[in-house]
Amino acid sequence: MALLQISEPGQSAAPHQHRLAVGIDLGTTNSLVATVRSGEASTLPDMQGNHSTPSVVRYSKDRVCVGNAAAMHAITDPKNTIVSVKRFMGRGVADLHVLGKKLPYDFVDSDAAVPRIRTVRGEVSATEISAEILRYLKARAVNVLGGDLTGAVITVPAYFDDAQRQATKDAARLAGINVLRLLNEPTAAAVAYGLDTGKEGVIAVYDLGGGTFDISILRLNKGVFEVLATGGDSALGGDDFDHKIAEWILQQAGVAADTSELDASTVRLLMQQARAAKEALAVAEQVEIKISNDSLSWQGSLSRSQMNELLDAMIKQTILACRRTLRDADVAIEDISEVVMVGGSTRVLRVREKVGEFFAREPLVSIDPDKVVAVGAALQADVLAGNRPGEDMLLLDIIPLSLGLETMGGLVEKIIQRNTPIPVAKAQDFTTYKDGQTAMAIHVVQGERDLVSDCRSLARFELRGFPPHVAGAARIRVTFQIDADGLLVVSAREQNSGVEASVDVKPSYGLSDSEVETMLRDSMTHAQDDMQLRALREQQVEGERVLAALDAALAVDADLLSEKEREAIDAARASLVETNVGNDAEAIKAAIKMLEASCDEFVARRMNNSIKQAMRGHSIDEYARHNEE
Amino acid sequence: MSNELLTRNFYQLFDMPVAYEIDMDHLQQHYRNLAQSVHPDKFASAGDQERRISMQQTSWINKAFQTLKDPIERAVYLLQLKGVDVRLENETTMDAAFLMQQMELREALEGVHTQTDPLAFLDMELAKVKSAMQGLSREFSAAYQADAVDEAKECLRKMQFMQKARKEIDTLMAKIEDELF
Numbered sequence: 001m002a003l004l005q006i007s008e009p010g011q012s013a014a015p016h017q018h019r020l021a022v023g024i025d026l027g028t029t030n031s032l033v034a035t036v037r038s039g040e041a042s043t044l045p046d047m048q049g050n051h052s053t054p055s056v057v058r059y060s061k062d063r064v065c066v067g068n069a070a071a072m073h074a075i076t077d078p079k080n081t082i083v084s085v086k087r088f089m090g091r092g093v094a095d096l097h098v099l100g101k102k103l104p105y106d107f108v109d110s111d112a113a114v115p116r117i118r119t120v121r122g123e124v125s126a127t128e129i130s131a132e133i134l135r136y137l138k139a140r141a142v143n144v145l146g147g148d149l150t151g152a153v154i155t156v157p158a159y160f161d162d163a164q165r166q167a168t169k170d171a172a173r174l175a176g177i178n179v180l181r182l183l184n185e186p187t188a189a190a191v192a193y194g195l196d197t198g199k200e201g202v203i204a205v206y207d208l209g210g211g212t213f214d215i216s217i218l219r220l221n222k223g224v225f226e227v228l229a230t231g232g233d234s235a236l237g238g239d240d241f242d243h244k245i246a247e248w249i250l251q252q253a254g255v256a257a258d259t260s261e262l263d264a265s266t267v268r269l270l271m272q273q274a275r276a277a278k279e280a281l282a283v284a285e286q287v288e289i290k291i292s293n294d295s296l297s298w299q300g301s302l303s304r305s306q307m308n309e310l311l312d313a314m315i316k317q318t319i320l321a322c323r324r325t326l327r328d329a330d331v332a333i334e335d336i337s338e339v340v341m342v343g344g345s346t347r348v349l350r351v352r353e354k355v356g357e358f359f360a361r362e363p364l365v366s367i368d369p370d371k372v373v374a375v376g377a378a379l380q381a382d383v384l385a386g387n388r389p390g391e392d393m394l395l396l397d398i399i400p401l402s403l404g405l406e407t408m409g410g411l412v413e414k415i416i417q418r419n420t421p422i423p424v425a426k427a428q429d430f431t432t433y434k435d436g437q438t439a440m441a442i443h444v445v446q447g448e449r450d451l452v453s454d455c456r457s458l459a460r461f462e463l464r465g466f467p468p469h470v471a472g473a474a475r476i477r478v479t480f481q482i483d484a485d486g487l488l489v490v491s492a493r494e495q496n497s498g499v500e501a502s503v504d505v506k507p508s509y510g511l512s513d514s515e516v517e518t519m520l521r522d523s524m525t526h527a528q529d530d531m532q533l534r535a536l537r538e539q540q541v542e543g544e545r546v547l548a549a550l551d552a553a554l555a556v557d558a559d560l561l562s563e564k565e566r567e568a569i570d571a572a573r574a575s576l577v578e579t580n581v582g583n584d585a586e587a588i589k590a591a592i593k594m595l596e597a598s599c600d601e602f603v604a605r606r607m608n609n610s611i612k613q614a615m616r617g618h619s620i621d622e623y624a625r626h627n628e629e
Numbered sequence: 630m631s632n633e634l635l636t637r638n639f640y641q642l643f644d645m646p647v648a649y650e651i652d653m654d655h656l657q658q659h660y661r662n663l664a665q666s667v668h669p670d671k672f673a674s675a676g677d678q679e680r681r682i683s684m685q686q687t688s689w690i691n692k693a694f695q696t697l698k699d700p701i702e703r704a705v706y707l708l709q710l711k712g713v714d715v716r717l718e719n720e721t722t723m724d725a726a727f728l729m730q731q732m733e734l735r736e737a738l739e740g741v742h743t744q745t746d747p748l749a750f751l752d753m754e755l756a757k758v759k760s761a762m763q764g765l766s767r768e769f770s771a772a773y774q775a776d777a778v779d780e781a782k783e784c785l786r787k788m789q790f791m792q793k794a795r796k797e798i799d800t801l802m803a804k805i806e807d808e809l810f
């Protein structure tokens with residue numbers, strides 16, 4: 001019975017021997033590895049002297065490359081070059097509905113619950129892609145430090161749920177890394193800040209990265225870092241700023257489209273330009289933007305105040321999270337002694353301005369917002385590896401989202417409230433609702449809402465074979481154990497008979513294993529939703545295919561159409577474009593039919609044309625064969 | 630490292646007298662000290678068994694800390710120490726004036742949208758609820774001290790009401806914040 005989940009066996013080295021341990025900041029946009037040498041924590045550079053590595057993985061036929069070498073191909077080979085993979089960690093197919101349309105990848109249309117991307121090197125999951133980044137960083141550390149690693153502390157957004165944490169830990173295992181601890185990013189930043197300044201009191205860490213946002217309130221006291229409350233959004237970050245700016249550029253360029261309708265390399269180009277503009281506006285008041293490739297050409301300028309307007313709604317969302325988290329921590333704004341800014345996106349001046357306004361104090365930006373998380377993780381890794389005996393540093397972290405069980409009527413009974421210190425174990429008794437019931441389905445969920453359907457489903461398992469009782473007489477004790485990494489193990493036991501069942505809540509990368517696959521599908525989403533979503537995705541893909549084919553045909557043979565015919569086709573095309581981004585599979589199907597009908601004559605004429613052309617240089621035999629196809 | 634720690638009650642754990650009024654600084658200080666000695670981070674390279682015990686002990690300490698820190702959970706725990714299990718009872722008797730107050734509060738909350746500054750209004754209501762909670766805490770403490778179990782239970786029920794109100798205010802605040810956004 002897996003009541004207790006125990007991490008990799010620690011290695012027992014001789015005392016006084018310095019053990020090599022690193023901290024890894026596995027970021028949405030950039031990743032870093034750091035270590036402590038001669039008491040000083042610092043990030044490790046690659047051979048070219050770069051400390052920060054783009055979190056980009058490119059799959060080509062003969063090899064996999066990571067970092068700058070991969071990022072160079074982001075525009076030319078978008079389908080095989082995966083960026084911001086962190087956004088998919090621990091996410092199911094259903095989540096793609098939200099994320100997928102912005103992305104240029106070929107998602108495998110299969111029964112898999114875990115999304116997989118088709119590349120020239122085969123299908124890969126987010127966990128496997130992340131493992132490549134971790135493997136790359138590990139190799140750098142081994143190379144620079146000249147020895148094998150005892151282990152690593154890997155950071156995760158504080159607001160990551162259990163599935164996202166598990167996926168991260170699995171990625172590390174795939175990369176052959178012994179995980180000493182999963183550490184929350186803002187907590188890591190607080191460690192770096194606290195040990196550096198030696199200050200005490202209550203601090204707020206505002207961490208806005210490429211794809212995630214965290215706000216943590218901590219109390220620093222004599223080397224103890226106690227997290228009081230944490231909040232945030234695991235799907236909001238600088239990437240979203242870039243998207244907003246990219247959409248603005250499209251609007252200015254008079255392209256009545258969103259990024260989902262452009263080809264993959266144009267999207268990448270657009271995103272790069274948007275990002276460059278955002279970064280330039282951290283210094284300049286105004287920036288010139290020039291984009292030109294085959295499908296998009298625009299030149300113009302964006303001012304800082306224009307950009308602020310674009311970003312304000314998202315920034316406000318982060319401020320609201322700050323407000324709530326302060327309330328959760330039961331801390332007043334006046335009690336906060338420092339606001340520490342972390343993450344590359346805090347370079348956006350508007351972010352600093354709004355955060356400063358809310359906390360009524362100048363936020364601290366003197367520490368490098370890109371490196372501070374990795375440095376904090378390295379300090380913790382050094383402690384965990386046993387290199388600092390007598391050190392009184394201790395991190396007391398909490399669980400970011402409540403954990404509970406489904407009860408009658410699709411309601412959630414919370415077992416562990418959010419912001420509870422970890423590790424923690426809690427048990428609650430449940431009973432049967434029917435006479436003679438001998439089994440019970442346990443459905444574990446995470447989230448704050450009252451309805452199961454509004455929470456994240458983590459796992460389902462069954463407790464079977466306990467003796468029948470009258471309704472309400474059985475006593476089923478369900479125990480939740482969360483370890484120091486924030487990972488959950490649930491067990492259930494019928495108290496009268498001692499029948500037990502348990503489950504490690506563990507979405508897995510083991511996709512070749514169909515058993516795991518099925519378990520995962522059951523645990524991540526309701527099967528029916530999956531089916532509906534799959535049907536929708538299929539139609540959307542078909543819609544995209546029809547549009548692409550039509551556009552290609554128009555590019556070559558538009559002169560075959562009269563003005564009136566062209567108008568009819570354009571109208572039908574516009575209708576499909578609009579329908580295709582919606583979520584009604586039937587409507588998309590109908591729009592495709594309509595567009596195809598409007599193109600009948602056009603298609604016939606093109607066929608005649610191509611037959612004529614073909615006949616000019618080819619034998620009648622070939623024509624006959626062509627015609628049969 | 631023995632598991633003797635797990636047999637101590639929460640007050641013994643933090644070396645505090647069994648009473649409702651507690652010294653919060655003392656509690657926090659002892660919590661940190663205990664965590665320093667048993668937390669899994671201190672046993673990262675130890676054997677399986679030691680790490681398992683470390684997790685059990687830290688889980689126990691965290692639960693104890695959470696219980697004593699929270700005014701309602703602390704009250705429930707104190708009554709449990711006296712052999713009274715409050716959670717299993719569903720008595721609803723309550724004094725009429727208190728119920729009336731509660732109804733007025735609920736009505737005020739329902740009308741939050743008619744307020745010119747709904748968030749400021751909710752902040753104010755929250756402050757009122759917090760101060761009412763403090764009053765009830767003092768009443769509970771006195772009743773408990775005097776061994777008046779029924780009175781203490783009545784107080785606890787009222788505190789639970791107030792906590793529910795507090796949660797409703799929190800939910801409303803979140804909702805209004807969303808709307809404003």
